[in-house]
Amino acid sequence: DVVLTQSPLSLPVTLGQPASISCRSSQSLVYSDGNTYLNWFQQRPGQSPRRLIYKVSNRDSGVPDRFSGSGSGTDFTLKISRVEAEDVGVYYCMQGTHWPPTFGQGTKVEIK
Protein backbone atom coordinates (compact mmCIF):
# COMPACT_ATOMS: atom_id res chain seq x y z
CA ASP A 1 0.00 0.00 0.00
CA VAL A 2 1.05 3.61 -0.59
CA VAL A 3 2.25 5.25 2.61
CA LEU A 4 1.59 8.95 3.09
CA THR A 5 3.76 10.65 5.69
CA GLN A 6 2.60 14.00 7.01
CA SER A 7 4.69 16.52 8.90
CA PRO A 8 4.45 18.02 11.33
CA LEU A 9 1.89 15.98 13.27
CA SER A 10 1.16 18.93 15.53
CA LEU A 11 1.18 22.55 14.40
CA PRO A 12 0.60 25.37 16.90
CA VAL A 13 0.01 28.60 14.98
CA THR A 14 -0.58 32.22 15.92
CA LEU A 15 -3.78 33.73 14.56
CA GLY A 16 -3.10 35.57 11.31
CA GLN A 17 0.14 33.73 10.69
CA PRO A 18 0.77 31.22 7.88
CA ALA A 19 0.83 27.46 8.29
CA SER A 20 2.21 24.71 6.08
CA ILE A 21 1.70 20.94 6.14
CA SER A 22 3.78 18.47 4.15
CA CYS A 23 2.59 15.15 2.75
CA ARG A 24 5.12 12.76 1.23
CA SER A 25 4.15 9.63 -0.65
CA SER A 26 6.07 6.35 -0.82
CA GLN A 27 5.51 6.32 -4.60
CA SER A 28 4.48 8.65 -7.37
CA LEU A 29 0.81 9.62 -7.34
CA VAL A 30 0.58 10.42 -11.04
CA TYR A 31 -2.21 8.35 -12.60
CA SER A 32 -2.25 6.99 -16.15
CA ASP A 33 -4.56 9.83 -17.22
CA GLY A 34 -1.89 12.38 -16.25
CA ASN A 35 -3.72 13.60 -13.17
CA THR A 36 -2.46 13.33 -9.61
CA TYR A 37 -5.15 12.22 -7.17
CA LEU A 38 -3.94 13.80 -3.96
CA ASN A 39 -6.63 15.40 -1.81
CA TRP A 40 -6.63 17.35 1.43
CA PHE A 41 -9.36 17.04 4.06
CA GLN A 42 -10.14 19.16 7.09
CA GLN A 43 -11.77 17.61 10.16
CA ARG A 44 -12.93 20.13 12.71
CA PRO A 45 -13.51 18.87 16.26
CA GLY A 46 -16.60 16.68 16.42
CA GLN A 47 -17.27 16.93 12.68
CA SER A 48 -16.95 14.74 9.61
CA PRO A 49 -14.04 15.22 7.23
CA ARG A 50 -14.54 17.91 4.60
CA ARG A 51 -12.63 17.91 1.33
CA LEU A 52 -10.70 21.16 0.85
CA ILE A 53 -8.41 20.43 -2.07
CA TYR A 54 -8.62 17.85 -4.86
CA LYS A 55 -6.07 16.82 -7.47
CA VAL A 56 -3.26 18.59 -5.63
CA SER A 57 -4.29 22.20 -6.06
CA ASN A 58 -8.01 22.60 -6.82
CA ARG A 59 -10.09 24.19 -4.08
CA ASP A 60 -13.54 22.79 -3.44
CA SER A 61 -16.55 25.09 -3.63
CA GLY A 62 -16.85 27.32 -0.58
CA VAL A 63 -13.27 26.80 0.57
CA PRO A 64 -11.62 30.11 1.47
CA ASP A 65 -8.80 31.17 -0.81
CA ARG A 66 -6.38 31.30 2.12
CA PHE A 67 -6.11 27.52 1.59
CA SER A 68 -3.85 26.37 -1.23
CA GLY A 69 -2.35 23.09 -2.33
CA SER A 70 0.79 22.44 -4.33
CA GLY A 71 3.26 19.74 -5.22
CA SER A 72 3.91 16.97 -7.68
CA GLY A 73 4.97 13.35 -7.88
CA THR A 74 5.60 12.36 -4.28
CA ASP A 75 5.81 15.69 -2.39
CA PHE A 76 2.80 17.81 -1.59
CA THR A 77 1.98 20.80 0.60
CA LEU A 78 -1.12 22.39 2.07
CA LYS A 79 -0.74 26.03 3.00
CA ILE A 80 -2.95 28.34 4.99
CA SER A 81 -1.92 31.91 4.27
CA ARG A 82 -3.39 33.42 7.45
CA VAL A 83 -4.76 31.06 10.07
CA GLU A 84 -8.17 31.87 11.52
CA ALA A 85 -9.83 30.41 14.61
CA GLU A 86 -12.18 28.28 12.47
CA ASP A 87 -9.18 26.50 10.92
CA VAL A 88 -8.51 24.55 14.13
CA GLY A 89 -8.75 20.82 13.51
CA VAL A 90 -6.94 17.89 11.95
CA TYR A 91 -5.85 17.92 8.32
CA TYR A 92 -5.37 14.73 6.31
CA CYS A 93 -3.89 14.11 2.91
CA MET A 94 -5.34 11.22 0.93
CA GLN A 95 -4.23 9.49 -2.26
CA GLY A 96 -6.69 7.92 -4.66
CA THR A 97 -4.31 7.04 -7.48
CA HIS A 98 -3.37 3.57 -6.22
CA TRP A 99 -5.51 0.84 -4.65
CA PRO A 100 -6.32 0.85 -1.83
CA PRO A 101 -6.81 4.55 -1.13
CA THR A 102 -4.75 5.65 1.84
CA PHE A 103 -4.59 8.59 4.24
CA GLY A 104 -1.79 10.40 6.00
CA GLN A 105 -1.65 10.23 9.82
CA GLY A 106 -3.18 13.68 10.19
CA THR A 107 -1.79 17.04 11.33
CA LYS A 108 -3.43 18.76 14.27
CA VAL A 109 -3.60 22.53 13.85
CA GLU A 110 -4.16 24.51 17.01
CA ILE A 111 -3.93 28.13 18.04
CA LYS A 112 -1.01 29.18 20.21
Place this chain on the structure above:
Amino acid sequence: QVQLVGSGGGVVQPGRSLRLSCAASGFTFSNYGMHWVRQAPGKGLEWVAVIWYDGSNKYYADSVKGRFTVSRDNSKNTLYLQMNSLRAEDTAVYYCARDVGIGVSDPDVWGQGTLVTVSS
Protein backbone atom coordinates in the same frame (compact mmCIF):
# COMPACT_ATOMS: atom_id res chain seq x y z
CA GLN B 1 -27.93 19.93 -1.41
CA VAL B 2 -25.94 16.71 -1.35
CA GLN B 3 -26.57 14.88 1.88
CA LEU B 4 -25.49 11.54 3.32
CA VAL B 5 -27.06 10.33 6.56
CA GLY B 6 -25.58 7.30 8.26
CA SER B 7 -27.41 5.09 10.72
CA GLY B 8 -27.38 1.66 12.33
CA GLY B 9 -24.46 2.04 14.74
CA GLY B 10 -24.54 0.87 18.33
CA VAL B 11 -22.95 -1.39 20.91
CA VAL B 12 -22.45 -5.00 19.87
CA GLN B 13 -20.63 -7.96 21.40
CA PRO B 14 -17.52 -9.43 19.78
CA GLY B 15 -18.39 -12.00 17.16
CA ARG B 16 -21.83 -10.55 16.48
CA SER B 17 -23.12 -8.70 13.43
CA LEU B 18 -24.37 -5.23 12.61
CA ARG B 19 -25.63 -3.52 9.43
CA LEU B 20 -25.00 0.13 8.74
CA SER B 21 -27.02 2.23 6.32
CA CYS B 22 -26.30 5.48 4.52
CA ALA B 23 -29.22 7.37 2.99
CA ALA B 24 -28.33 9.65 0.11
CA SER B 25 -30.20 12.69 -1.18
CA GLY B 26 -29.59 15.74 -3.33
CA PHE B 27 -27.86 13.90 -6.17
CA THR B 28 -28.42 10.99 -8.54
CA PHE B 29 -27.21 8.19 -6.26
CA SER B 30 -27.09 5.57 -9.00
CA ASN B 31 -24.43 7.56 -10.88
CA TYR B 32 -21.79 7.45 -8.15
CA GLY B 33 -19.54 4.96 -6.45
CA MET B 34 -19.63 5.03 -2.67
CA HIS B 35 -17.04 4.49 0.05
CA TRP B 36 -17.04 3.48 3.69
CA VAL B 37 -14.24 4.99 5.77
CA ARG B 38 -13.79 4.51 9.51
CA GLN B 39 -12.08 6.33 12.35
CA ALA B 40 -11.22 4.59 15.61
CA PRO B 41 -11.53 6.79 18.73
CA GLY B 42 -8.77 9.39 18.73
CA LYS B 43 -7.18 7.92 15.60
CA GLY B 44 -6.89 8.74 11.92
CA LEU B 45 -8.95 7.78 8.89
CA GLU B 46 -8.95 4.25 7.50
CA TRP B 47 -10.56 3.32 4.20
CA VAL B 48 -12.85 0.28 4.53
CA ALA B 49 -14.66 -0.47 1.28
CA VAL B 50 -15.92 0.90 -2.02
CA ILE B 51 -18.75 -0.13 -4.32
CA TRP B 52 -19.16 0.90 -7.95
CA TYR B 53 -22.13 3.01 -9.00
CA ASP B 54 -24.05 -0.04 -10.24
CA GLY B 55 -22.81 -2.47 -7.58
CA SER B 56 -20.81 -4.43 -10.15
CA ASN B 57 -17.49 -4.11 -8.32
CA LYS B 58 -16.61 -4.04 -4.66
CA TYR B 59 -13.24 -3.73 -2.95
CA TYR B 60 -12.28 -4.07 0.69
CA ALA B 61 -9.45 -3.26 3.05
CA ASP B 62 -7.51 -6.36 4.10
CA SER B 63 -8.56 -5.73 7.70
CA VAL B 64 -12.24 -6.37 6.91
CA LYS B 65 -12.09 -8.67 3.88
CA GLY B 66 -14.22 -11.76 4.35
CA ARG B 67 -16.11 -10.23 7.29
CA PHE B 68 -17.69 -7.06 5.85
CA THR B 69 -19.91 -6.76 2.78
CA VAL B 70 -20.80 -3.51 1.04
CA SER B 71 -24.00 -3.29 -0.99
CA ARG B 72 -26.43 -0.72 -2.30
CA ASP B 73 -30.07 -0.34 -3.32
CA ASN B 74 -30.24 2.32 -5.99
CA SER B 75 -34.04 2.26 -5.92
CA LYS B 76 -33.87 3.39 -2.28
CA ASN B 77 -30.81 5.66 -2.62
CA THR B 78 -29.19 3.72 0.18
CA LEU B 79 -25.75 2.26 0.82
CA TYR B 80 -25.15 -0.57 3.28
CA LEU B 81 -22.30 -2.15 5.19
CA GLN B 82 -22.94 -5.60 6.63
CA MET B 83 -20.41 -6.26 9.36
CA ASN B 84 -20.01 -9.84 10.62
CA SER B 85 -17.65 -11.43 13.14
CA LEU B 86 -17.02 -8.07 14.74
CA ARG B 87 -13.88 -7.50 16.76
CA ALA B 88 -12.90 -4.92 19.35
CA GLU B 89 -10.62 -3.30 16.78
CA ASP B 90 -13.64 -2.58 14.57
CA THR B 91 -14.79 0.00 17.12
CA ALA B 92 -14.94 3.27 15.20
CA VAL B 93 -17.08 5.97 13.67
CA TYR B 94 -18.05 4.77 10.21
CA TYR B 95 -18.47 7.37 7.48
CA CYS B 96 -20.02 6.92 4.07
CA ALA B 97 -18.69 9.13 1.29
CA ARG B 98 -19.58 9.76 -2.33
CA ASP B 99 -16.92 8.99 -4.92
CA VAL B 100 -16.45 11.25 -7.93
CA GLY B 101 -13.45 9.44 -9.38
CA ILE B 102 -13.29 7.30 -12.52
CA GLY B 103 -10.91 4.42 -12.03
CA VAL B 104 -9.49 6.20 -8.98
CA SER B 105 -10.69 6.97 -5.49
CA ASP B 106 -11.93 10.51 -5.04
CA PRO B 107 -14.40 10.88 -2.16
CA ASP B 108 -15.85 14.37 -1.99
CA VAL B 109 -18.93 14.59 0.28
CA TRP B 110 -19.03 12.66 3.56
CA GLY B 111 -21.87 11.70 5.87
CA GLN B 112 -22.00 12.56 9.56
CA GLY B 113 -20.80 9.15 10.70
CA THR B 114 -22.28 6.44 12.88
CA LEU B 115 -20.50 5.00 15.91
CA VAL B 116 -19.96 1.27 16.26
CA THR B 117 -18.70 -0.02 19.60
CA VAL B 118 -17.66 -3.65 19.87
CA SER B 119 -17.51 -4.65 23.51
CA SER B 120 -18.62 -7.44 25.79
